[in-house]
Amino acid sequence: MSARHDAGLAAVARVRGVRETDSRIGLQTALGEQRSAQARVDELRARVDAADAFESGPAATFLALRQSLEVLGGILGTAEAERNQAATISEAALARWHQDKSRLGAIEMLLERRAAARREEAGRREARDLDDLAAQRWLRREAGR
Secondary structure, rough: OOOHOOOOHHHHHHHHHHHHHHHHHHHHHHHHHHHHHHHHHHHHHHHHHHHOOHHHHHHHHHHHHHHHHHHHHHHHHHHHHHHHHHHHHHHHHHHHHHHHHHHHHHHHHHHHHHHHHHHHHHHHHHHHHHHHHHHHHHEEEHHOO
């Protein structure tokens, strides 16, 4: 009986459930990419920090070290930009998932309220029917006296 009354809402709930699942998977993917980007930044930063400072030696060694640190610094800058972009995408994915989860929750709550209202109405009908049966039984007893 409930399926007949709420077929449309049940269809909406199924669609919103799929959307919520899709956005949750998208969020998990975005968070994984953000973690990978952060790991890349951490690894590059550790390499920059671990580079030996030039203490003495030929100028060519100094220039080579400086050039390699500049290149590594450029790569680190690019990796940080990618990490920031991944964080922005993760934030958007989180907002989308919250929105989809909220919409699904609203439909599920509406379905539950409608089912509860039907149960209450069925309970009132049953109580009314029982009252009618009790009244008929009482009338029969009184008529039989």
